[in-house]
Amino acid sequence: MHHYFAFGCHITSNYRISELHETLPASPDITIHAQPAREPVDINHLEANPERVTFSVKHTARYHITQGNVIDIEYDTDAHPDNIDLFLLGTAMGVCLQQQGRILLHACAIATTPGEQATSARLICAHSGTGKSTLAYWHYLRGFRVLTDDVACISQQDNHFIVHPGYPRVRVTKDSAKQLCINTQGKRTVTTCDLKYILPITDHWKNTPLRISSIDVLEKDLQQTRLSASEQLIALQEHSYRHHLLHPQQRLQHHFMMTRQLLDTVKVVTISRKVIDNTSIDHPTQEMV
Template sequence: MPHYRAYGLTLFANAPIPGLVALVQPLSSSPDICVELDAMPSFWHPQLQNSESARAWYVSHRQDAQGQPILQAWQLQQGAYFRLKYCDGTEFIVDRGGCRIWAKWIAPLTLEDTATYLLGPILGFVLRLRGSVCLHASGVAIRDRAVLFLGQAGAGKSTTAAAFAQSGYPVLCDDVAALTLKNGQFFVRPGYPRLRLWSKSVIALFGNPESLPRIVPTHPTWDKRYLDLVQNDYRFQGNSLPLAGIYRLSQRLDRAIAPKIERMSSQAGMMSLIANTYTNYLLTKQMRSTEFEVLGQLLQSVPLQQLHPRADPSYLPQLVELIASDLGTES
């Protein structure tokens, strides 16, 4: 059975996971996480499902076209497990220690659909359970240092990282930036060797949406695609790197002054970090308290600046040059 490495953790799965590259050499020790696809734990049964459904621990405010919450979550077995169910019927059960994951889906959904959840919010939640603070950010390596692009969905995090990839820089992570604090210094763990891009971004970067394959080939409407970072001379940064800077992607400007970088006040920086932590909607009070302390340390030790891209995507190469030059001034 395949073994993988993602976000600094080793994973064992009972079937191949789309998007991950299997390790060539078998693990010499037990994996950090065991993933069972198309399976549920032995204690799970319909009667338990019905009884737990009345006690949702979390219900998302966002709803689908039918008015159903995008995500609901429950705590099971006196809090020993979490159940997360998406509106399309995909569901996961995760143990509190972040060591085991079970996943189930319904037709016409496929393993590829489920993997988009698994490699994003589910592993993001597991990282949080295991004590890692994660930012909603994509990252690249510049001179053996990590640089993160922070922002909400649609801000251009993955697009910016892809522009760096086109310029020959290694990509460190996409959408989920897992942080580790060692001897007073923050490091960013490597994610996995893919960048996910909407067709609009693919057109801006490559000229044609068909330049990159769909993440889910059979999905009729979801047109997100991926850049494979182990093909065509692209580079994936497979080791953790010290974090040298964070850029919060802000409003795109049409004016000739863009792209530009602006300093952020400490207050604005802290608010931005708090708003852009990953899966913060699933945190307990204790996890939230710990996160707040870590973000305070992060703000004191790593420069956080606001980045205004040019609205015209043809200026992405200039954006890459600006950030690389700015990081040099921080050396």
């Protein structure tokens, strides 16, 4: 068996996940079981209800996620392991965390101060292709702890909300790697919509969560804008991860309630990539973004 830790969960798996680092055995919060599919995985398919979500990715695998603690995988024997991992670490893990009652946002999470002693983190929400991972890795190169580059997993602790560390890597496009002056020779790649390079972020890595100090919504053209209460709520709904799966799981009301409680402790600001270098943490220069 293989043992991992991500998003505040101990994970036990009979299947090796190459992007994750093995940890010491512990009582699992999530159990992953993978086996060859008995029938060809020849269609894309999705079913969701309050107890279980099942989805299939053609020529890759079927994923069954149950009660926030079990992920069963039936994989196509011809599928590349990287493709199986792509949907396991993405949608399957995301649904599992939704079933646990967590808030998931399309956001990177970066410590507000460099070094390992940071006590809070800033979330930067953005749509795909806007530059979350590029910003995250830029900060990593300058000594900031990066907790996640794409999906922020949030839970409540006492009277505040925390963001949990995800996977110890970021994925950047070829153009972003060039901007960051990264030598991509020999780097592992994965194909989502675009080819992306997998870059480890093991320096400064800790499995401890950080309190959320602020949330920014990154836009291409808008100047920095404070949003009304309703606009903040709408912004977080728009950047919720796999939001369309909440309703069939009967989790939409819980998600809405948790999001409103989050906004009682943290405010959301819309910020432009053109002015992000003027914000409270040391963002990249205008030329870089």
